[in-house]
Every structure is written in structure tokens, then in C-alpha cells.
Amino acid sequence: MGLTSTASASSEPYGHYYDEYSTVVDVTDVGADATGNEPITPVLEELRDDDTLLVFPEGRYYMDEQFRFTGFENFGVVGENATLVPANYYDFAGPQYRLFRLGVSYSPGDRIRFEGFDVDQTAPDTGIRTIEAYAAERLEVRDVTIHGQHDSGTWGPGMFNVTDPDGTGLVDQFRAPDGGAWINDTPTAGDRWRGPIGIVANQNEGTLEFRHCWLGAFPDNGLYAANGNGKIIVHGGLYRNSNGANVRVGGNGSEIRWPTVEVDSTRPEDRSQRGIRIENGRNITIHGAAVTITEPEPTSHAISVMNTCESARIENTRLELQGEDVNHGIVLSPDCGEATIADTTIAHETAGGYPFWIQDSDRTDRILAEHVTITGAAGDAGGFRDGIRCERNNCRFNYVDIEQPGRSGVNRNAIVNTANELTVYESNLRASQHPYIDIGANALVRDSALESSSGREAVCLYASSTGPAFKKNRLAQGIRDLGATDVTTWANTYE
Template sequence: MGKQRDVPTSNAGDRPVDFDSCRGRTQGDDSDTEVSSRRTFLQTVAAAGAAGATFASTASGASGPYSEYYDEYENVVDVVEAGADDTGGESITPTLERYRTDDTLFVFPEGRYYMDEQFRFTGFENVGFVGDGATLVPANYYDFDGPQYRLFRLGVSYSPGRRLRFEGFDVDQTASNTGIRVIEAYASQRLEVRDVNIYGQHDSGTWGPGMFNVTDPDGQGIVERFRAPDGGEWVDNTPSAGDRWRGPIGIEANQNRGRLTFHHCVLGAFPNNGLYAAHGDGTIVVHGGLYENSNGANVRVGGSNSQIRWPTVRVDSTRPLDQSQRGIRIENGHGIRVHGAAITVSSPDPTSHALSVMNTCESARIENTRIEMAGDDVNHGIVISPLAGETVVTDTEIEHNTAGGHPFWIRESDKQDRVLAEYVTISGEAGDGGGFRDGIRCERDNCRFNVVDVTQRGPGSIDRNAMVNTGSNTVVYRGTYRADQYPYVELGSDTVVRDADLESYQSGREAVCLYTSASNPAFKKNRLINGIRDYGASGVTTWANTY
């Protein structure tokens, strides 16, 4: 039998976090469902060996909230009737070990289930774990037996499971030093994880609460309503101090090869990325959810044709050890799409970019996204890294009210891959901290701005520019540009500005400023209030403008 312990008193039911109570249940594909007659069901504790357990068979007993799943498994085990303690006083891992066999669904009735050692099962064809009002209670770091990393290790990279289901569990980590990875899962064909609610900060410094990977390019997985809103502690403040860098990741999926969806997940402040799914070559889909205050990035995604759809990303708190809290970071892939994201950065302390397109991102599209930035330090909005590939930003709004920064910054590069901004609105009142005082800073060749509206005001005597271009072959078509300083500043070459409306808020200030480095700029059919200030540009063309 497992080790005895004092039954803890949980305050999880008193927490203010509002987790919806619905639990989605998805039947397996018809091709994977066996006929119901092959099912056996454990009603009484049967004598069993570890690997070749024989369960008592019954024609009845197939009832309960998960009975719709029973036909998918040869064996159904009620873990309490199998001998597991549901009061939280004795470890249940030995019971799980006794009944560990393939093609089995483990059912956890309402209760509290204490675990002080890892349950490991790899190379299986089909296994499931479902809870009906079940709460998992990890032992604290010092009492955990064996590797102090996980409760459930289900599949490994070199021996994954084929089909895995895990759903319907609360995890009580409110006691000190009980933070641990709840589930680490590798599945080749089908991975389903739903309704896992983690209460309490991950404070032991061990690996973060979830790791998920689909190992076959044709496999699919979903992680739905996996919630860890209390985040994780920095490792130096935990029993694992010195063992790893920074501390736990919220959810990790860096070896994914199939299609893996994260649906309506919730992650609080983790010291080493929130959702980190950037290094596999499969497809990652992030749909909805709330991601807050993590370091590195709150949502960090790569892969082939991955999508980030309708998430809420929020940075409104910075702890003493927090260093860089990017909103969304995309990298290591192609065809990555951000759609409908709502990103808010309002911490008064330094954080980082709201949305980063990294050097290893071969192509990306950002659309229908809303970014709001405020705070007493310098922060940038959308930043395109120098080696990033073709990037499109469309139907997007950026409101920028920080001490300085560029709402939209296309960093200097020798690459010729196009950056297109279309139907983009940039507004706000920001400072000039660090010398960052431009609404759009374009330092790359071959960029185009269609129907872009920029308003840049600075507090007090601070002047900001609407757009500064240092690249070549830039096209600005239509759009409205307003600023305290200059609406448009040119330092590059072979630029065309056409059908645009440019006006400074300063009385008498010109609409355009051309520096000596500017060559062959052309201004056609624009409204240029107070004209152009030319410090010695070469090859200037003007045609059919109004002043």
C-alpha cells in the first residue's frame, strides 16, 4: 500500500478564479472504436498482476458521466473500487501501477487523490484517465519519491503512446512546495487533454505543469481548458534553486510533429515562457484563452502554418525578477498567422515588445489584432526582426501610450522579403525615451504601407514623428499621417508617397522632412500641409500635390 499522510485541508473551493464547469467529451473516430461487447468493467477489486492484470467482467455497471467512452476501451477501472484512497490520505500510485495495462480507461470518482511518486506508462496503444469531481493532490517536494518532476508520464519521445485521453481533474497545489508537472504526454495518433484546473502557484521549481507532443506528422491532439492561472515561482525562490534557468514553463510543446491545438487555456505568470511551442515542425493552433505576465513570451509559437487565433494576452504585472515579458513571439517556421489577438501591455515597469516576428520566422500574417500599450518605460508594439521573412500586417490597431518606443518597428535588414502594412491604425500619446519616437520606423527595403493611419502626439514639449523611413523602394499609398513633429521623414532611397494626407500639429511645420541621405523620393497627388523641408536630398520628384 502507499505511504500514509495527514489529510490536507484544501482552500481550492474558496478561490476567486472562475473556471467554467462544462466538460467537453469527444468520441473517438468510428475507425478507432471497438464493439461494446469486448469491454470489461471493474466493479470489485480483482486479483491482478502489474502488467497482465485480469479485471472482473460484468454486463452491467457501465454507467456514469464517462460511460460514453467505455466502448473505446477493453478495460474500465474504477480506481476507488480497485483500492485507491479517495480521501487524500494515502498515495494512489501503487494502485495505478497494479492495474497498468493497455487499452484501459481509469475512472476517478469524486474525491481527493494523493500522489507522492510518478506514474509512468509508455508504448501503449490506447489508455485514458478521467475524473468526475476528482482532485489530484501532489506531495511536497521533499516527500516526493523518485524523480520530483511529474505526476503522470504518459509516453516518451522514443516510445510514445498511440491514443491518450486525460481529462476532468482539479490539481490542488495550494500547499507549499507542491508545484509539479501534472502531465507529460507523447502520443502518435490522438492526444486529448481537457479540463485540467491547477490551483496554487507552481512553487517547487520543478518542470512546469504540462508538456504535450504529437509525434506523428499525421497525428492530431487537443489540449482544451488546461488552466494554471496562479503561474510559477522563479527557481531561485524554490527548493530547486540552482537546478535550472529561470524556472518552470507553463505549457511546453517543443517536439510536436503533428497538429496540436490549445483551446481556451489559461496561464498565469511563469518565469520561463507561458505557452512555449516554437521548436517542432508540426502545426500549432492556439485558439482563445488567457495568457498573462510570463517571461520570455506569453505565447511563443513556431512550426508549419501554425495559427494563433483570438487569444487574450496581458502584461499588467512585473515581479522583481521579471526581465522580458513579450506578448506574442513567432519564430522557427513558415506561414504563421496571428488572427484576432488582443494584447495589452500596461505594467509600469520595463517589459518588452507586444508582438515579435523573430529572425527564424520565414513568413507571417498578422491580422484583425488589437494592441494596447501603456506604462512608464520604453516599450515597442509590433517588431519585425532583421532576418524575418515576408510579413503582412493588416486590419490591426495599435494604441501606444508609453514613455517611448515605436508602435511599429521594421528593423534594419539586407533581406528583400516584403513587409506589407495595410489598413493599420496607430494612435496614442507617448514619450521619446531612448530616442524611440516614431510611430512607424521602417529600416528595411521593399516595404509597402497601404491605407495606414498614424497619429503621434507627445506629452508636454515632446515631439514625435508619424513615420520615418530609411529603406529603399518603400511605397506609401493613401493613409493619414499626423504628428507633433514631422508626419513623414525620409532618409532612404527610391521611395514613392502617393495619395496620402500629411499634416503636422505644429503651426507652420512642414508635412515632410528630407535629409541629405535621401535620394530619388517621389511625392505624387498628396495633401502636404506646409509642403516639404529639404535638407539636401537628391532627385526629388513632386507632382500634383496640394499644400
């Protein structure tokens, strides 16, 4: 069987794994062709066994059919500078979906290892899922790089799920930088919607981490890990130009930490290239994200908190939006739960849009923005011309710094409030029109500085405004009152 003894393991790149398996096999010792000329799946089928590690020495390994193994306790596949070469769509036998299928949802493997492969799909029509893995106890996938666009229209490069709530998984440095083609540009035109997803993990029940992954432009989401009950962790990585969302995450307690998300290219079919989308869970955290959108579609929000997100925290995050379309920064959907946005900066230089939009809602869960800075000269295309648009009751803004100078003489406002019970505390609001407009009820602005660069009043109160209070503020040029009721002012200055 070409056994590699553990005595010689120290000289092998993956030798430190050998003592985890009763059988370690060099696949070339038992007939696997390393020149890329003969298919290797028949050899792998003969080697398939539990508690086994298959080792691929340096070389090229041609695959024209799927390798499937399920229901095992411990199985691994590792490459030592090895390259997998998939057949094109027309020559691929059987299910034209995957190279490796390790475990299935109803019969997962307990422990799965897969690492150390390049995948050469630079030839036309060669996109195929490299690995689909379901592990109950432990999943480890490392150092997999896919070269070439996924252009066959089949399922995207990776699917990963941990099936047991106590299980753990790590997908480290899984890279598909060339993305995938839209379905109508592939041999399967018309058979599916949009095209492939970069990485999908929508049945995860355990804790599954994606570390330092890299995904290019995919037609149907980049990383899509939103529909399982388990915890998803995204740590670092680069996610670029996918349609739908570049990082789409759900699950209770999930974390998105330090990713870089870039949208700088849009294909004709792209309709929405959101940066980060969170949903289907509670206590979801975005920490240290850097989202840059320089070629936005009109609906490609930098961060979307969806209706099914019960609670969220966005902190230490930096958003940069530029371009000649309307685009929004952080958007809280109407039915999302409580949310905190802290220590975050938004540079907004688009033709129009809201850097921070709290959408109209009947929910009263607290929305807190604290130490948030909003800058940039944006336009008013589409009528979107406010730094913060607050349409939901029970919001509080502490220590926010907003500057909305407007692009080419456009009138921009710092905060427009249409809801009830808003509090603005110790904040600096500057705008080319009015720093603060109130259309709601029982708002309180205190210990803040408000100034219009055009000499307008710091505050504009519409007739529908009821019970607004302004205490200990600096309100340059005072208050423009268009018929508000029960206005309270105390200890303000108006220079």
C-alpha cells in the first residue's frame, strides 16, 4: 500500500500528521499518475479507507470524476506542492459538481483533513467544486489555491459544514481570486440562477472559522454562511466584487473580524454588490472590517443588517464609498433587533445616499451609535442627502462627529430624525444645509455643537415635530421653527 512509516515523518512536509492515522499512503506508490495525463480517481477509490491519510507528492493530478467517501471516523488528503487538474465540463464523468466529496449531511465524516493543493482550472470550461465536506467533530482545510475563473457554471469552489453543535472547523487560506463566470457565459447557460458561489456553508451547526481566505468576483455571493444554527467566524481575508454580498454571515454569536472587502469592478450582470450582510441570528459582531466601494451599484450597501438579525455590534470598522451612483453605508433594515455601532468611520463620497440609515420600523429595540465619524462630500441624487437618516424610535447617538459639506454646492444635512425618543449627546454636527432636522417627537439634543457652512440655522423643526428639547448646545444661527409644538430650549448659545 505504499505505507509511510512514522519514523520518517520528520522529513515530510506533513509528517507531523502521520501519527494521527494508522495508514499513510503516498498515492504515486500505488499507481496515481503525477504527470496530469491519466485520471487518478480510480486509484483513490481503491485507497479509500478509514483512519487513512492520502499524500500527494509534487506533481499534477488529473481528475475527470468525483471521489466520494462518507461515514468515516478519520480521513485526510494532503498535497506536497501538488496540483489538481480537473477535466473540462464536457469530459467530466458522472455528477459534474465536485472533485472531492468528503461526508454528506446525513453521513458526515467525524474528522476530515484536506490541505496543500493548487487547482489548475485555467483551461476553458473547467470550473468545478474542489471540495465539499461535512464533518461532525473536526474539519481542517488549509492552503488551497484555485487558479483560473470558475467558468463551467457548476457549483462553486468550496462547501463546508460542521454537523455537530460541539464540532469545530477551520478553513484557512482557501483562495479563489479569479472568481466565477455568470451562468449565461458558461456551458450550463439557463440551467441555474446567476452562477456559482465562492464558498457556501449554510448547514453549519458547530463553530466554523474562515481564516485568511481570498475570493474574487462570484455571481451569487462570495462567502455565503448565513443559514445554519452554528457560529461562523470570519478572520481576515480579502473578498472582492461578488454579486449579492461579498461576506454574508448568520448564526448566533458569529463574528466577522478584520476582513478586507473591496468593490472596484462591476460586470454588466451585477445588480447588487454589498460589502457585508448579516442575518439569521443574534449577537453577531463585525470588528475591524475595512470596506471600500469605488464602483458601486446603486443598491450595494457597504454593510447591511437584515431583518432577521436579532442583535448586532459593528465596531472599529472603516467604510470608504466613492463613485457616481447613489450608495449607502451602514443600513439597518426595518425589522432588525438592537444594534450598536461604535468607534467606526464612514468616508462617503458618492453621488447621493445615506452614510448611516436606520430604516423606518415599528420595533423599539435600542440603536446606539457611539464615537462614529462621518465625512465626505456627497451629492443628493435620489433625494438621499442626510449623513444619518433616523426613522426608528429609541435611538441614541453619543460622541458622533458628522461633516456633510455637500458636493458641488449640494445641500446636505447631518442628522434628519423622523422618529420618537432620539437622543443626541456631546456630538459635533456640521452640514451645508441644516446640521439637525426634526420631524419626529420627543427628541433631545444636548451638550453638542451644530453649525451650517452656508449660514443657515443649526436646527430646522418642521410642523410635525413635537416636544423637541435642546439643552446646553452651541447652535450657530439658532433654530428655524416651522410650527413645531412644545419646544424646550435651555442654556444654549447661538453665535
